[in-house]
Amino acid sequence: MGHTVIGARSAAATMIVARLMLAAAAHAGTPEEIQHLLEYIGGSGCAFVRNGVESDAVAAREHIRAKYSYVKGRVGSAEDFVRLAASRSSMTGEPYVVRCGSSQFQSADWLTAELRRYRGEAGR
Secondary structure: OHHHHHHHHHHHHHHHHHHHHHHHHHHOOHHHHHHHHHHHHHHOOOEEEEOOEEEOHHHHHHHHHHHHHHHHHHOOOHHHHHHHHOOEOOOOOOEOEEEEOOEEEEHHHHHHHHHHHHHHHHOO
């Protein structure tokens, strides 16, 4: 009976360690993904609208980079980066809008689509 308890504890500990390892592996690419998204923003040539004010892609990248440095401690994934730093105004809650030519997107949707594309290429 004592072996059963020890065996169950050992199995539970092994499962916890495995989950932690999987979580760490899932986020191992986070800094690279965030850097890619920042470069994607800056190189997009698109206009960014924050609180009704339009800026160019380079200015938007720098604003989002600065915002990211402020929230970095709460960012555990590229999705967190998009949600916390690159999708809406912290002051008004208004979503950022991206204008590329005649197309317009909410920043969160635009960056999430790019993240999916990037991850698909990285997995090849």
